[in-house]
Structures are given as structure tokens and as C-alpha cells.
């Protein structure tokens with residue numbers, strides 16, 4: 370008797386939360402998903418990963434994808450793109466198996482791409498002007514992703530080819546420096562460091578970042594790895610972060626992997642006068658480390674911030690933080 374009431378309630382809540390999308394078939398509490406990669410419409414907010422047996426399945430949206438984690442876990446994918454188009458979202462599974470999403474954006478439009486391109490030029494000219502630092506230091510915009518590292522972020526360096534073809538020690542130093550910019554909230558604005566975030570490099574590893582060629586987050590292996598490889602064209606680097614729900618606070622980071630797309634882009638630790646179509650490794654790495662520690666993107670008109678949506682070839686300005694980046698970290702730590 371009580372069981373029948375529960376089943377009806379579940380169907381009602383699916384219909385209520387599923388929006389315009391057709392919810393997965395729910396018959397007597399069961400839910401059948403088609404084989405292959407799912408879209409967010411196949412597994413809408415409010416559906417249950419338990420009823421649908423969705424744990425471990427790939428869910429894609431607007432050129433990004435994540436593998437469904439178990440109850441109580443959240444996974445975020447953040448792609449740093451060449452043109453500023455957004456590829457990233459968060460899938461959270463509540464303790465009872467209920468799915469929710471964050472940052473579901475519509476597919477890219479020409480207007481977005483044109484606007485991002487205009488901003489890329491704007492930043493390039495701003496970067497050359499003496500007023501650049503003032504712009505970065507005057508903008509207090511930031512966004513947080515809902516997780517933080519409560520302890521020490523322990524990370525490994527992949528044992529394959531490294532960005533910029535750097536020797537392992539040089540790559541480790543560059544990445545350690547970039548991660549340190551986040552944990553020490555380094556900036557050129559004169560803001561002191563009150564951020565308590567901590568990180569530690571452990572060693573090289575045969576494990577890989579759990580990110581596939583389409584820049585989608587695969588099942589996590591429990592090891593936080595920074596490495597290089599192939600990602601979708603247009604995606605310069607991708608961060609996948611996994612966190613566990615904490616009552617009354619941001620989720621607790623369990624793992625974060627970062628991959629640089631060295632198949633389609635070149636990176637350098639020394640962008641100079643002759644730099645062209647090459648990404649500054651430390652700038653990109655600092656932005657990705659921001660994601661690891663819980664910062665999300667800031668959009669249009671915030672291009673002086675390290676957490677701006679897109680990356681700029683040859684620019685080193687994201688190596689140090691802007692006012693908003695610092696305020697975001699202070700809000701979390």
C-alpha cells in the first residue's frame with residue numbers, strides 16, 4: 370500500500386522536474402536507458418541514477434561530457450577553448466540517487482563566437498597598455514563551482530609527452546608554479562594572501578588523466594593527474610573534477626585531472642616576441658588550477674581575469690590573478 374504511493378510520487382516528480390524533455394520510461398519504478406552515450410535529455414534532472422542504472426554511463430551536452438558518478442558525488446567538466454565557446458557542465462547525484470545539473474548552456478552561437486573573438490582582440494591591446502594591471506585589479510567578478518579542497522591537493526605528472534615538450538623537471542616546475550599561484554593567490558594588485566589552499570606534487574605516474582579524446586570525463590581512478598594528449602579540436606585544455614557532498618559547505622574535492630591538448634596546439638614556457646599560435650603553459654595551467662580549487666568561469670567583459678572563459682595564444686596575463694580571482698579564492702578558503 371505504502372509502496373504504491375511512493376511509486377506515484379516518483380513519477381510525478383520526474384514529470385515536474387524533467388522540463389520539456391521526455392523523461393526516461395518509468396514503469397513501476399524502473400527506468401530504461403538506450404545503449405550508447407546519453408544526453409542530458411535522456412537523463413533529465415530529477416531522474417534517479419539508481420532506478421535508471423545510470424552510474425558509469427556517459428552523459429553529453431553541447432560538446433562536453435561526463436561519466437555519471439555514484440550517489441553523493443558530483444563531477445564537473447571545464448574546457449578552455451580557443452574561441453571562448455562554452456564547453457562545460459556539472460552533474461551531481463544526491464545521496465538518494467537524484468540527478469541535477471549546473472551550468473547547462475545552449476550550443477554555441479555565431480554571436481558568442483564573434484563576441485569572444487572581439488574580446489580576444491580587446492585583451493591583446495589591453496595587455497600592451499600600461500593600464501592593463503589596473504583593469505585586472507579593478508574587476509571584482511568571480512564565480513565558484515561549489516567544491517573546494519579541504520586538505521592538500523596531491524597531484525601527479527603523467528609519464529607521457531609533456532606540454533611544450535618540456536623535460537619532466539621543467540614541466541613539473543611550471544605546473545607547480547601555476548598551481549602555487551592559485552594556492553598563494555599571487556597577483557600584481559598588492560592583495561595579500563589570506564588563502565589557505567594547499568597543494569603538493571607527488572611524482573610522475575603511469576596513470577592518465579581520466580579525460581577522453583572528446584574532452585569528456587571518464588570514470589575516475591582516484592589519482593589526480595596532469596598530462597598531455599588529444600582533446601577535441603578547439604579545446605586547449607580540460608579539467609575534470611570530482612567532489613563529494615558535504616553538508617553545510619562546498620563539496621569536498623576527491624580528484625581533479627587536467628589534460629593539455631598537445632595534438633592540436635603548441636605550448637611554451639617562454640612566450641617571446643616571436644610567439645605565434647602558441648599557448649603560455651603557465652597561463653593555461655593557472656586557469657585550470659583555478660578550476661581544480663573550485664573557481665568557475667567569468668564571462669564577457671571580464672577578460673582581464675584568469676578565470677575568463679577563453680585562452681589567448683601568446684598571452685601571459687593569466688599567470689597572475691586579478692581582483693575577482695583573488696576574491697573568489699578568499700570566498701572559498
Ligand SMILES: [Zn+2]
Pocket residue numbers: 447448449656660666678
Ligand atoms: Zn576554464
